[in-house]
Amino acid sequence: MIEYLIIxxxxxxxxxxxxxxxxxxxxxxxxxxxxxxxxxxxWHALAKYLKPKMVAGCGGGCGCSTEDKPAPKTQEIKPVKWH
Incomplete structure (x- = not known):
């Protein structure tokens, strides 16, 4: 019975x-x-949880970040040199 609930x-x-x-x-x-x-x-807590977040950037739906923080710099991956 619990399996049906989980599914x-x-x-x-x-x-x-x-x-x-x-x-x-x-x-x-x-x-x-x-x-x-x-x-x-x-039900203020549930209302706050259900309220959609404000969309930023391209309008949402594309998976881009909606935060104001800039994306962290990625380190360049250097190949391993075997001697």
């Missing part, structure tokens, strides 16, 4: 991730509406 949670979580990736604008509107509804009910 159901994983399937629902996967569906939400795909929904956010495939339909970013619809997902934002949906989660904003859910957040406002939870806020009206007095």
């Amino acid at each position: 159901a949670v994983l399937v629902i979580w996967s569906a939400l991730v795909v929904f956010k990736k495939v339909f970013p604008k619809t997902a934002t509107r949906t989660f904003m509406a859910l957040s406002e509804r939870c806020e009206q009910q007095g």
Whole structure:
């Protein structure tokens, strides 16, 4: 019985991730509406969790960072020289 619960949670979580990736604008509107509804009910912690993050850069959905911090410099990879 517990296996079915675990599988159901994983399937629902996967569906939400795909929904956010495939339909970013619809997902934002949906989660904003859910957040406002939870806020009206007095569930402030859940409303804060459901509220979508502000998008920065190219508009979201592409996987780029939405933080203001610059990307850390990557070190150049040098080949190993065997003598």
